[in-house]
Amino acid sequence: MDNNHIHLTLNIWRQETPSSKGFFEEFKQDVSPDSSLLEILDEINNRLEAEGKRPIAFESDCREGICGTCGLVVNGNPHGPLPKTATCQLHMRNFNDGETLFIEPFRATAFPIIKDLIVDRSGFDKIQQAGGFVSFNAGSAPDANAILIPKKIADLALDAAECIGCGACVAACKNSSAMLFVSAKVSQFAILPQGQPERYERVQAMVKVMDENLFGSCTNTYACEAECPKGISVSNIARMNREYIGAKFKTEELVD
Amino acid sequence: MGWFSTFTSSSIGKKFIMALTGSLLMLFLIIHFIGNMMLYFGPKAFDTYVDTLEIFKPLIRVIEVLLALIFIFHIYNGLKLWYENKKANPQKYAVNASRENSDIYSRSMAITGVTIFVFLIIHLSTFWATFNFGLHPNTEYPYYTIVTHWFQNPIYSLIYVIGMIVLGYHLNHAFQSAFQTFGWNHKKYTPLIKKIGTVYALILALGFASIPIYFFLMGGK
Amino acid sequence: MIKLDSHVPEGNISEKWANHKFSMKLVNPANKRKYDIIVVGTGLAGASAAATLGELGYKVKAFSYHDSPRRAHSIAAQGGINAAKNYQNDADSVFRLFYDTVKGGDFRSREANVYRLADVSNNIIDQCVAQGVPFAREYGGMLANRSFGGAQVSRTFYARGETGQQLLLGAYGSLNRQIHLGNVTMFSRREMLDLVVVNGKAQGIIVRNLVNGEIESYSAQAVILATGGYMNVYFLSTNAMNSNATASWRAHKRGAVYANPCYTQIHPTCLPVHGENQSKLVLMSESLRNDGRIWVPKKIGDTRSPKDIPESERDYYLERKYPAFGNLVPRDVASRNAKYVCDEGRGIGGGRAVYLDFSEAFNRIGKEGVKDKYGNLFDMYQNITGTNPYEVPMQIYPAPHYAMGGLWVDYNLMSNVPGLFVLGEANFSDHGANRLGASALMQGLADGYFVIPYTLGNYLTTEKPAKVDPKSNEFKEAENNVKENVSKLLNVNGKQTVDSIHKRLGHILIDKVGMSRSETGLKEAIKSISELRQEFWNDVKIVGKGNELNQTLERAGRVSDFLELGELMALDALNRNESCGGHFREEYQTVEGEALRRDDEYSYVAAWEFKKPGMWELNKENLEFETIKLATRSYK
Missing domain, CATH: 1.20.58.100 (Fumarate reductase/succinate dehydrogenase flavoprotein-like, C-terminal domain)
Structure with missing residues (x-):
């Protein structure tokens, strides 16, 4: 492994409270190409702490690209410039010596900043709580092989279900739309037989809460798909449109 | 709320209205385009075409009102979405990387839309107004003469050419976007739809823009 | 000295759980809503417990230090989940899964618990499929299985390399449904910092609101801890950055005894440490050992590039020492031997790494064949290390991965503090001294979906359905x-x-x-x-x-x-x-x-009672093996 250090200038967003005014603070850093971006932030924080200065608040957990906790915008790209990569998997060898980086939080009205690079993504949970499930109680399930699911259907459902809920789609969208995120869950259950009984109720409930939580609408720029660390397809958005329009016109409920 | 107003006020409903009205406008543009192409068949052909339309005047008026409503709906709804979306995303990033994840056609729908609206006002206040209510020149083929006359003006012709390029940008995204909004995304057909959309936008934009250029170069002959 | 009663029910091993379920007292359905239950941690065990208790009608308060339950580290489990379905007709059974788990745990787990785990394993798969978890399927639509971690039957259910994610999202969905219905209240970004014991019973917790730093108190008639394992004690581990032992440790300091803390699993196939600033270690699925061959140079301090080291100068040490199992020996054996060769100075470049070499597999099934089986893992390796594993052999080294030890619980998953229950990796109960692959997900969900909903009710019948005063x-x-x-x-x-x-x-x-x-x-x-x-x-x-x-x-x-x-x-x-x-x-x-x-x-189970920092008293729970005869593991 190459251990030649490279020199970077990092401009990192600092914002002490949700209401205070933020600014970019500049850090010059020699980094190992084998380190991840988050490890560089760890290094800076260690230095700041040793100097008695306030460290940069940022979130991460699994550092394996699956928990969806980390999420930074690097030079305008959510999760940085590499496709299908979460911030924690972004290694410094992807940058050039002397490069300047601007690191800032996901920006959207629906994701208010809590501190520095940490944002509040609880809107996502609210949407899931509205209908991102199959309603049945533990203990009542039939034998697992009683429900036959063609391999292709299971694979397609998993393609959608792989969403890690990081919010990069919202961050990438010029409208801060959550359509890719919501449609991934709607699609998983619209595709699978288990989701059929609540198919129409689910999509209506989830879209309603999505709209209430100040996410914008989709103008089909597909920036979400390009920035998604799991490569979730925008065909899910089309499916959700179809499901929603179908739900409104086919069902017999007159109100809501 | 009643189910329909819930639908139309939802984010997907609003997009649906945009796609539906937009699709109707795209159909109208095809008809408009065919009409305009009559200009290339000479004064007689064009004026005969316009005169033929006169026979259906009452029907045309009804269609015009409908078209106007569709336009207004499309524009009003578009501006409303634009405003809401601005509110949903008020702060931009320090570095704009949008060209890395999306194309310019999709990102510029609001601005191209507004430009087309301005163009539309110019267009209606000149051609449409003169055709319908203006003083017609006393020639054998008055409509053809009006067209020839307007396109002698280089600024006016330039506005038309620019307007049509902008329209092309708008349509290139609009065509495939409408399919996506209606929920018609398919591994087999979506790539084809995108190509057809680009061809459609190119033909319309180039075709429409060729007319002012042609008449300007012809110098009134 | 504390008397540790495991409360294992009487009867034949296969009937214990059924008998126990029948003999336990029930809470009147109308009274259930009068019971507040605290669940700390919302990973697989916690989310499934909170959801299921909500379904039963209890009033649940669920706590997580994450912003959302979906972030819990259960999400990172790659390989799969075991169940004794015997769908592959390869002579699997509840008894075989039970046997393998007891043997794999080196006869240091409690038989009755392990049997129950194997017994409910099948219900878990049914439950998850009904939730819409997209497990891998055969072309005919049946569930697919694979053999995992050297098991001799194919009993592992999986969803690509993301089984933990899919199972957690399933449990998260069930939890969300209960939040939606108002049976569960979710408190996120809260870290439990103390357990409240009233009259000897666990009746509340103190948490710190991580956003504003406020100290908050919550009361309940029972407290369930599902706060995961403690492997981050090693600083570098495969656990998530925030995984910690604080909730269970603070409960320990309030009287709950800690069992077998020395049983830690160090996973053999992880990426080596790259430098002093590394923050965590990344696990590569151990399925790689099915086709990869592990070796080091024979010579001490050999710094040649691997392709310059001829076959005769390579030591395939696992194949040499364990001809029967070769590279598929259990995790602890593989890890220990990697350490030994590196201690000898024969690690790669004299450092702490060994080769995991696929060249034999490339010759046998071709690079495409390897790509089909392990493509995503090879990509992950290249992404992280920047070297191409199709050209240069992978480098691996063991990393701390899973804690078998944890808070002591009885058969009902209750600790020695009445009213304090412990589920999932946070308890000590099912894996003995070593956990088998694809068993962690199984245990978390078994505890949450199918054990605690029964045993908690039995405990609550001894408690009055009256609010606990959070101001006492x-x-x-x-x-x-x-x-x-x-x-x-x-x-x-x-x-x-x-x-x-x-x-x-x-x-x-x-x-x-x-x-x-x-x-x-x-x-x-x-x-x-x-x-x-x-x-x-x-x-x-x-x-x-x-x-x-x-x-x-x-x-x-x-x-x-x-x-x-x-x-x-x-x-x-x-x-x-x-x-x-x-x-x-x-x-x-x-x-x-x-x-x-x-x-x-x-x-015996070594259960330590906290006296003061640096001072503990040892309590013992003797382990009796009535069903499976004690035997020595041999992988020669």
Whole structure:
């Protein structure tokens, strides 16, 4: 492994409270190409702490690209410039010596900043709580092989279900739309037989809460798909449109 | 709320209205385009075409009102979405990387839309107004003469050419976007739809823009 | 001395759970909503428990230090989940899964618990499929299985390399449904910092709101901990950055005994450490050992590039020592041997890494064939290391991965503190001294979906359906305790960062309480950890205040607990004068260098009672093996 250090200038967003005014603070850093971006932030924080200065608040957990906790915008790209990569998997060898980086939080009205690079993504949970499930109680399930699911259907459902809920789609969208995120869950259950009984109720409930939580609408720029660390397809958005329009016109409920 | 107003006020409903009205406008543009192409068949052909339309005047008026409503709906709804979306995303990033994840056609729908609206006002206040209510020149083929006359003006012709390029940008995204909004995304057909959309936008934009250029170069002959 | 009663029901092993379910008392359905239940942690075990208790009608308060339950580290499990479905018709059965798990745990788990785990494993798969978990399928639409971790039957259900994610999202969905219905209230970004014990019973918790630093109290008739394992005690581990032992450790300090803390699993196939600033270690699925061959140079300090080292100068040490199992020996054996060759100086470039070489597989099934099977893992390797594993052999090294030890629980998953239940990795119960692959997900969900919903009710019948007062003296005392602890941390105002001390703790532990342990080493470890703890409390530096989002403060609290737990791990390892599973004592090995179990003296659970920092009392629960005969594991 190459251990030649490279020199970077990092401009990192600092914002002490949700209401205070933020600014970019500049850090010059020699980094190992084998380190991840988050490890560089760890290094800076260690230095700041040793100097008695306030460290940069940022979130991460699994550092394996699956928990969806980390999420930074690097030079305008959510999760940085590499496709299908979460911030924690972004290694410094992807940058050039002397490069300047601007690191800032996901920006959207629906994701208010809590501190520095940490944002509040609880809107996502609210949407899931509205209908991102199959309603049945533990203990009542039939034998697992009683429900036959063609391999292709299971694979397609998993393609959608792989969403890690990081919010990069919202961050990438010029409208801060959550359509890719919501449609991934709607699609998983619209595709699978288990989701059929609540198919129409689910999509209506989830879209309603999505709209209430100040996410914008989709103008089909597909920036979400390009920035998604799991490569979730925008065909899910089309499916959700179809499901929603179908739900409104086919069902017999007159109100809501 | 009643189910329909819930639908139309939802984010997907609003997009649906945009796609539906937009699709109707795209159909109208095809008809408009065919009409305009009559200009290339000479004064007689064009004026005969316009005169033929006169026979259906009452029907045309009804269609015009409908078209106007569709336009207004499309524009009003578009501006409303634009405003809401601005509110949903008020702060931009320090570095704009949008060209890395999306194309310019999709990102510029609001601005191209507004430009087309301005163009539309110019267009209606000149051609449409003169055709319908203006003083017609006393020639054998008055409509053809009006067209020839307007396109002698280089600024006016330039506005038309620019307007049509902008329209092309708008349509290139609009065509495939409408399919996506209606929920018609398919591994087999979506790539084809995108190509057809680009061809459609190119033909319309180039075709429409060729007319002012042609008449300007012809110098009134 | 505490009397530890495992409450294992009478009867034949296969009937114990059924009998117990029938003999347990039930809570009147109309009364269920009068019971408040606290669930701390919302990973697989916690989310499934909270959801299921909500379904039954209890009023649940669920707590997580994450912003959302979906972030829990259960999500990172790659391989799969075991169940005794026998869908592959390969002679699997509940009994075989039970047998394999007891044997794999090196006969240090409680038979009755393990049998129940194997028994409900099938219900878990049914449950998850009904939730819409997209498990891998055969073309005919049936569920697919694979053989995992050297098992001789194909009983592992999986969803690509993301089984943990899909199962967690399933449980998260069920939890969300209960939140939606109002049966569960979710408190996110809250970290449990103390347990409230009223009249000897667990009746509440004190949490710190991580956004504004406020100390909050919550009361309930029972408290369930599902807070995961403690492997971050090693600083570098495959656990998530925030995984910690604080909730269970604070419960321990309130009286809950800690069982078998020395049983730690060090996973053989992880990426080697790249530098001093590394934050965590990444696991590569051990399925790679099915086709990869592990080797090191024969010569000490060989710095040649692998392609320049001829076959004759390579040592395929696992194949050499264990001809029958070769590269598929259990995790502990594979890990220990990697350590040995690196200790000898034969690691790659003299460092701490061994080769995992696929060239034989490339010749046998071609690069495309390897890509089909392991493509995503090869991509991940290349992404992280920047080298192409199709050209240059992979480098791997063992990393701390899973804690078999944890809070002691009885058959009902209740600790020795009445009303305090412990589920998932946080308890000690099912894996003995070593956990088999694809069993962690199984245990978390078994506890949450199919055990606690029954056993909790039985406990609650002894409790009045009346609100617990969150303003009683016990709550105030606990609140003050937490506040004092926070200000004590903030007031040290020394010079060393939290991470630097944590790293030093990690070095001591991996070195002396890691894959191989000795009496001298353990005694040294106890001494150095205790000194390091002093150093921490005299010289740690925490920037910022208590009443704000302060991640340094969060980490400091966790490290302060690790500094106590680490010492107990060493103490437990020192006490256990035998080798078993993940615990290998150099003094106790066979002539061939294999683990030497001493069943006569150590067939017990070591459950430690907290007296004061650095001082514990040992309690024993004897393990009886009535169904499976004690035998020595052999992989020769």
